[in-house]
Amino acid sequence: MILPNVALELRVDCLDGEATRALITRHHGGMRAISPAEACHVFDVDALRHPSITFWSAWSGGALAGIGALKDLGGGRGEVKSMRVDDHFRGTGVGRAILRHLLATAKERGWGSLWLETGTSPDFLPAIRLYQSEGFVRCGPFGDYREHPFSQFMTRAL
Numbered sequence: 001m002i003l004p005n006v007a008l009e010l011r012v013d014c015l016d017g018e019a020t021r022a023l024i025t026r027h028h029g030g031m032r033a034i035s036p037a038e039a040c041h042v043f044d045v046d047a048l049r050h051p052s053i054t055f056w057s058a059w060s061g062g063a064l065a066g067i068g069a070l071k072d073l074g075g076g077r078g079e080v081k082s083m084r085v086d087d088h089f090r091g092t093g094v095g096r097a098i099l100r101h102l103l104a105t106a107k108e109r110g111w112g113s114l115w116l117e118t119g120t121s122p123d124f125l126p127a128i129r130l131y132q133s134e135g136f137v138r139c140g141p142f143g144d145y146r147e148h149p150f151s152q153f154m155t156r157a158l
Contacts, residue, residue, distance in 0.1 A: 008065060008094060010101050013057040015045055019064040020057050024048065027067070027084040034123050039150035041117055043069075043082055053081065054105070058098050065089040068098040070105060073115065073143060078106045080116040083127065095130055103134065107158050115142050115155045128152070 013020050024045050031042035048055050048069060055069040066085040070078050080102055085095045106114050116131065118124050136154040141147055 008097050009059045010056050013055050021045055023064055023067055035119055036150050039148040058094055066094045066098050068102055070102050076112040078111045078114050080114055099134055111158055113155055113157050117145055117151055117153050120150055120152050
């Protein structure tokens, strides 16, 4: 996939590589630092190994550009998890490319909808804008999530 500023290769990732694990660790720590514990639903490496989850890493010229995952919720539904772009690749379209890859994969799997949970603070505005621009709309909690002032839930029909 070619983006305006970066050539990108998305790979299903086994979560064993040092670069991948380091970005997941930074993502996990960053989310924990800006989110109240009761509203922080970020997954660590071990949680991302669950059989219901497929995890991708995005690479550009040998450098890890970003990560993203899909969780199978059953019933033809999936959840976007662990979207993160490495700081060096912010603003290059990597996040949009990963999200579009997740959307295309969900459609290929025959899922009817994708869901996600994200924060409500200004730190999350770039992600919220990305999700909205790709057709996600606000909704109520899904799965085991509960209402919380820091959480917002979004969905998109496929």
